[in-house]
Structures are given as C-alpha cells and as structure tokens.
Amino acid sequence: MLRRPKILAAMGVVALSVALTGVSLGGPPADAAPPDAAPPSAAAAFREAAAKYGVPEPVLLAVSYAESRWDDHAGAQSTSGGFGPMHLTAPGAASAADLSDKRKVGAADSPRTLYKAAELTGLDPVALRKDTAANINGGAAVLASYQKSLGLPVGADTSPAEWYGAVASYAEAPDKVGAGGFADDVYSIMAKGAARTTNMGQQIVMPALAVTPDKSQIGKLSLPAGVQPSTSDVECPPSLGCEWLPAPYSEFGDGDYGNHDLANRPKTGKIDYIVVHDTEGGWQGVLNLVQDPTYVSWQYTMRSSDGHVWQHVKANDVAWHAGNWYVNMHSIGIEHEGFAAQGATWYTESLYRNSAKLVRYLAVKNNIPLDRAHIIGHDQVPGTIPSTVRGMHWDPGPYWDWEHYMDLIGAPIWGKSVLPVREGSIVSIKPGFEGNVQVLTNCTGAGTTCTPQGTNFVYLRQAPDDNAPLVKDLGLHPDGSDSTTVVSDIGARVAAGSQYVVAERQGDWVAVWYLGAKGWFKSPASAPDAFAKPGLVVKPKAGLKTVPVYGRAYPEQSAYPAGIPYQTVTPLQYSIGEGQAYPVGDLNIETDYYRAVTFAGEPPTDHVQVLGKDKYYQIWFGHRMAYVRAADVDVRPAI
Structure with missing residues (x-):
C-alpha cells in the first residue's frame, strides 16, 4: 500500500514536493512532456547513465540500492558526508561554497568519490550533490573508472559478473574484507531484485538477476587484507x-x-x-x-x-x-x-x-x-x-x-x-x-x-x-x-x-x-x-486501584547475602490505573543484581549475581519499556 504523507498540521505545514513521474524499469514509458517541463525520471536517469558510461544497468542499480535505496535525500548529506542516490562522498563538505571550490578539501589527494566524479564527468560538485540525474551519472562514471583501472572491460552490455572488483572498490573500504563484504551485498541485492518508490515519489523496479561474480578480482585491489575470520577473536559474522x-x-x-x-x-x-x-x-x-x-x-x-x-x-x-x-x-x-x-x-x-x-x-x-x-x-x-x-x-x-x-x-x-x-x-x-x-x-x-x-x-x-x-x-x-x-x-x-x-x-x-x-x-x-x-497484556489484580512500575527488576531484600547491601526497589513516578492494560514485552525476566564494584572482584562478595524470587514482567509503557511485579498484575490474552 502506498502510504500517505503525514504532516502534523496543528504544529505547522510542511510542503512536500512529490513528483510521481517515475516509471518502472522495463515498463511503459511516461507520457511525453515539454522539454523543460520536468527532469527525467530516476529510472530513466539510471538507464541513460549506464549506457553513457558503459556500466551494466543492473550493477548501477544494485550499487545505488546498497548505498541509498535509490533515495536522493533532497541533497542532504549522510552522516559520513555522502550525497544522493549514489552516495558520492566529499570529506568535510558542509555547504555549497565548500563543494564548488575543490581546493578547500584538497580534492587531488582525496579518496572520496564526489570530486572524482566531478573530474570524470565535468559536472559541478554542487550539481552532483543536489541533482539526481547528475549524481547517478557521477556514480556511473566512478564505477567505470574503477573497472578500467583494474584492466577489465567496460560496456553496458558486459556481464555483471565481471564487475565485482569495481563494485568492491566503490565501497571505499579500508581493506579487502570490507570491500568484499560490500560487493557481496550488492550482488545479493541484484539476485533478489528490488522495487520501491523513492523519497521523491520515483518508482523504480530492478528485476532479479542471479549472477556468479568473479570474486578473484578482489585480489587486484590495492588494499590490505583486513581482519581475517580465522585469526580474529571478535564475536562477529565473518563477512x-x-x-x-x-x-x-x-x-x-x-x-x-x-x-x-x-x-x-x-x-x-x-x-x-x-x-x-x-x-x-x-x-x-x-x-x-x-x-x-x-x-x-x-x-x-x-x-x-x-x-x-x-x-x-x-x-x-x-x-x-x-x-x-x-x-x-x-x-x-x-x-x-x-x-x-x-x-x-x-x-x-x-x-x-x-x-x-x-x-x-x-x-x-x-x-x-x-x-x-x-x-x-x-x-x-x-x-x-x-x-x-x-x-x-x-x-x-x-x-x-x-x-x-x-x-x-x-x-x-x-x-x-x-x-x-x-x-x-x-x-x-x-x-x-x-x-x-x-x-x-x-x-x-x-x-x-x-x-x-x-x-x-x-x-x-x-x-x-x-x-x-x-x-x-x-x-x-x-x-x-x-x-x-x-x-x-x-x-x-x-x-x-x-x-x-x-x-x-x-x-x-x-x-x-x-x-x-x-x-x-x-x-x-x-x-x-x-x-x-x-498477544498478552497485564492488568492490575482485582482490588488494586493502582499498580507501580519500575525501571529495573531487582531482587527482594531477603535475597541478598551478608556483605552485599540491599539495592532498594523504588517505583517510578508512573503507575497503572484500574481498568488499564499494557502489552507484555517479556514474561521471562531475570530478577537479579550483579554485584561488581571492585576491580577484578573481591570474593565472595563481588562479581556475584544475586538472584531473587520476586518475579517481574517487562511491559510496553510510554515511549520506554518498564517492569511490573507479577504479584501486582494478571496476565491475559488481548481481546
């Protein structure tokens, strides 16, 4: 279902510029429009950029989806200084003035892709940041340049399987493990296909295309190997x-x-x-x-x-x-x-x-x-x-x-x-x-x-x-x-x-x-x-006008052994009233207190788990979660 834009009218009107001009890839073209009436759809921009710079269209679409899900974010930069559907990156760029003067960030020495795209396309950095079509062209040009630098063939009709190394390079990862992880994501997206309406109302469809990429190309990248799963003691997925x-x-x-x-x-x-x-x-x-x-x-x-x-x-x-x-x-x-x-x-x-x-x-x-x-x-x-x-x-x-x-x-x-x-x-x-x-x-x-x-x-x-x-x-x-x-x-x-x-x-x-x-x-x-x-809900037990809620599920005082001070069980300033109900988040809450107040522990009273018998439930309560004592509430199925 296409959801409506929701705006809090009582607190100010926010104008949304939503142009439903996009077309699905592979579908019928949009009705012809006067030359200056509207920019080309994002779907058309991907097609045109792929043909112009010699990048297979599925590769360009999958890379963009992995970077931004095809959103342009209205020209705003990401938390890591990237822009547009291709997430072209610019170190330290925070304004149009910065972006229009490459000397301010030392573009010649920069590994980031926005200025590389400007050099390859001749497009202004501000346009690459703000204009969707320009951004897509810039990303395609950068991908093609990576492919050429690896000595691999360029062309819109080349097999997507031959672009693994270029895709890995686009990640700007510090090592081969990270670069390969990004490329694997891109090819996984390509295999599944994707379809969505972007933040600017542009509908894009990428048909599923399962290919077996040439992962040996990762060896051509001038990057350190990175952390290898076989030698690392981190708790993390190997990829x-x-x-x-x-x-x-x-x-x-x-x-x-x-x-x-x-x-x-x-x-x-x-x-x-x-x-x-x-x-x-x-x-x-x-x-x-x-x-x-x-x-x-x-x-x-x-x-x-x-x-x-x-x-x-x-x-x-x-x-x-x-x-x-x-x-x-x-x-x-x-x-x-x-x-x-x-x-x-x-x-x-x-x-x-x-x-x-x-x-x-x-x-x-x-x-x-x-x-x-x-x-x-x-x-x-x-x-x-x-x-x-x-x-x-x-x-x-x-x-x-x-x-x-x-x-x-x-x-x-x-x-x-x-x-x-x-x-x-x-x-x-x-x-x-x-x-x-x-x-x-x-x-x-x-x-x-x-x-x-x-x-x-x-x-x-x-x-x-x-x-x-x-x-x-x-x-x-x-x-x-x-x-x-x-x-x-x-x-x-x-x-x-x-x-x-x-x-x-x-x-x-x-x-x-x-x-x-x-x-x-x-x-x-x-x-x-x-x-x-x-689901299940909690309600106050019969006869209770109010039930306290807590921010932690600590044990009752009798559970604490000698030498470990009782941690007072203090209710919050909120309560559950008679006739009210709240959803259960978890019935299997551990009532405990882990005593750890000294370096390396002092047996037998430190680095010790104190377990209680007074049972608690986690509930949804306000924006935050909370806990209630099982003795105060009944648990029932929702109506």
Whole structure:
C-alpha cells in the first residue's frame, strides 16, 4: 500500500514536493512532456547513465540500492558526508561554497568519490550533490573508472559478473574484507531484485538477476587484507571483518577502575537486549573515548561510511552504556556513527545493513528474541528511579528507520490488517518512514524547526483532535506541563514497532493506554498507523486501584547475602490505573543484581549475581519499556 504523507498540521505545514513521474524499469514509458517541463525520471536517469558510461544497468542499480535505496535525500548529506542516490562522498563538505571550490578539501589527494566524479564527468560538485540525474551519472562514471583501472572491460552490455572488483572498490573500504563484504551485498541485492518508490515519489523496479561474480578480482585491489575470520577473536559474522579494539579494564587510582566489568554471562545474567545507540560524534573520536579507562564502554562501534565494525568488550562481560545498571547487566550495546538531532543528515544504508547483520548474529548466538521489545533504542531504556528519568538518553532519535532496520534483520514490524483495531486490542505502530513527516524543533538551536524528512513515530494527544495538546510525561516534565515537539522530547511519541493496548476508538482516532492515561493518534482505515495483533497484556489484580512500575527488576531484600547491601526497589513516578492494560514485552525476566564494584572482584562478595524470587514482567509503557511485579498484575490474552 502506498502510504500517505503525514504532516502534523496543528504544529505547522510542511510542503512536500512529490513528483510521481517515475516509471518502472522495463515498463511503459511516461507520457511525453515539454522539454523543460520536468527532469527525467530516476529510472530513466539510471538507464541513460549506464549506457553513457558503459556500466551494466543492473550493477548501477544494485550499487545505488546498497548505498541509498535509490533515495536522493533532497541533497542532504549522510552522516559520513555522502550525497544522493549514489552516495558520492566529499570529506568535510558542509555547504555549497565548500563543494564548488575543490581546493578547500584538497580534492587531488582525496579518496572520496564526489570530486572524482566531478573530474570524470565535468559536472559541478554542487550539481552532483543536489541533482539526481547528475549524481547517478557521477556514480556511473566512478564505477567505470574503477573497472578500467583494474584492466577489465567496460560496456553496458558486459556481464555483471565481471564487475565485482569495481563494485568492491566503490565501497571505499579500508581493506579487502570490507570491500568484499560490500560487493557481496550488492550482488545479493541484484539476485533478489528490488522495487520501491523513492523519497521523491520515483518508482523504480530492478528485476532479479542471479549472477556468479568473479570474486578473484578482489585480489587486484590495492588494499590490505583486513581482519581475517580465522585469526580474529571478535564475536562477529565473518563477512563483516570486525576488528578487536579493546576497551581497557584497568585501575586508575583511588580505588577506581574502568571502563567495564568482567562477568561470565549468561551464567551471571542472561543477555536479553541489544541496545542501538548513536555516537553523537565522528567514529575516530568515539574510538578514542572507548579506550579511555575513565570513560564508559560499549560492545561495538560502527562506522557510517561503510558499516565497518570494531568490538571493544566481550559479550560475556558487562559494558557501561545504557545508563541503567539492570539493562547493562542484560544487554549488548552497539554505537552507530551519527547524530540524533541532525535532521539534515541521514544514516547510511551500509550502516543499516551491516548493523542488521551484526544484530541478527548476536541475537541468534545469545537467544535474544528478534523483536522491538528486545532490539531496542537507547531511548527505550527506562530510568532507574524517579530522579534519573529526566536525564535518560533519547538516541538513536526520530530519524532512525526502525521499519527498514527490522526488515533487514529479518524480523519485520507487524503491519497486517488481520484483526480489528478495537478496545482491548494490542496494536503495533507502523507509520511508514519516508512519508511520515512529523514536525520537530530545536535540531539546530532553540526555536528552530528541523529539516522536514521521514520520522519513525507519531505523536499522542490528550484528545481526539489535531489541535489538542500532546500528552504529559511526568518523568520528563515534572511540573505537569505538556510534552513538546523538541527533538529530544520523547514524552508523547509512539515509535515504529512499539505496542500499546487500545483504550477507546472514535472514527479515525485511536486512544491507547500510555503512562497511566489515554493518548490519542489518528489512524484512518485508508492509511493506518497501527495494526492489531495477538498477544498478552497485564492488568492490575482485582482490588488494586493502582499498580507501580519500575525501571529495573531487582531482587527482594531477603535475597541478598551478608556483605552485599540491599539495592532498594523504588517505583517510578508512573503507575497503572484500574481498568488499564499494557502489552507484555517479556514474561521471562531475570530478577537479579550483579554485584561488581571492585576491580577484578573481591570474593565472595563481588562479581556475584544475586538472584531473587520476586518475579517481574517487562511491559510496553510510554515511549520506554518498564517492569511490573507479577504479584501486582494478571496476565491475559488481548481481546
């Protein structure tokens, strides 16, 4: 179903320029138009560039799909400085002035592809960045130049199997493992075929074409071999070529140490979650930080430009990344190069694809369910006690495409119209991404409106009315004020893949239980944002007016042995009211506390898992997850 563009009308009108002029490859041509009426369709641009520069069209299409899924992102640069459907890259380029003066970035010495494309095509760098057809021509010219440099034949009629080396070169990877991984992705895409409507309304179809590429061409590339799976001790799919860059486990004075804890998971606590972070900085600075024993840690870092992966902490050890010790105890953290609030940038397809490979590998290895209750954003991690809720993180932010990401992982977000959306139903949120343009503010400063683009959420209101205020979140706004459109304010957002119980329905409007109250969003039958699904819900036990919720599932006081202080079980400032219901995320939560406060441990009271008998359930609650005591609730199938 082609989804409608969604715009939060009550908070400002965002004009979308959507030209449905594209044609499917291999289909009938578009009606003739006056010469200057409109630019050629993207599909035609791929055909023409392939013929002009002698690149097989399936190769050009598959490379572009692997780089950007054919989106042009309206000329905005990616998190790694790439532009357009071919992701032509320019180091340090941030403005048209930078792009029009090659001397500013030392183009002659630059390995990046935008200026290489300018030299090969004679096109202006600004045009290569902003104009879709020019960008596609630039990418084709670069691919052809790589093919020629390898001494291989060029021509639109050459076999795609003979372009493996050129495709690998296009990755701009630092070694042959990374280059080969990108090329393998491209040929996998080619074999499956693809079809989609781009962010500018251009429909493109790439028929499936299975070929056996000549992988021996990788030997022609002047690149180091890279990390070889047979000699590496990283926990990573072999095709990713991950590197081991250890976070230091060391003392640094005054009895303090960093920057993670030794453990023996799953024996000292099972791994339930993979937490998706963004770095809020460039990858090199982030790698420097994780090697600082006085800083925090995480298990993996991913580079945006090519999805290259470094591992820092073993999965059986506990990294300090989530801001919640209970979640740290039970999770693996992955940092992705990017900036949550930079609406002018986009996470690259290479980043998404390689992250998805890593997450699937880790989930299978550690028996982690592949769903959005367990593959979570940092923004879903709850505060530990009331005072910490407001300071919790909100990355990877509203511009992370959860729907595409979960598709790549092989666990698509539920979006089936099988059950009616009615009171008592569990609904899964799936608003689309490219066409779901929600108004956000303060991306580039107080009072500014963020660059319009796709987002991963819909807002909740206090009444079924476009002009009603957003719902309240007492944790983020303890003064009782309404939630806002500020990019970091997640108080009124239901994100893709999250689940809620329907409290009421009025026409196109659906109310769900959210942070102890009703929150309304519009979900018309013609283009729904929520889909009913089977599942379990928790409700307060009979006679209980309210039920507390928690940010961690710590043991009861009697579970702690002598020498280990009791960790107080403190409820958050929210509660579940009588008659309310919330979806179950996980019934098999481990009630425990991993005691690790000294370097290397002091037996028998340190590096010890304290197990409790007071059972908890993980639930969907507000934008973040939460825990409830099993003794307080009943578990029932949704209606």
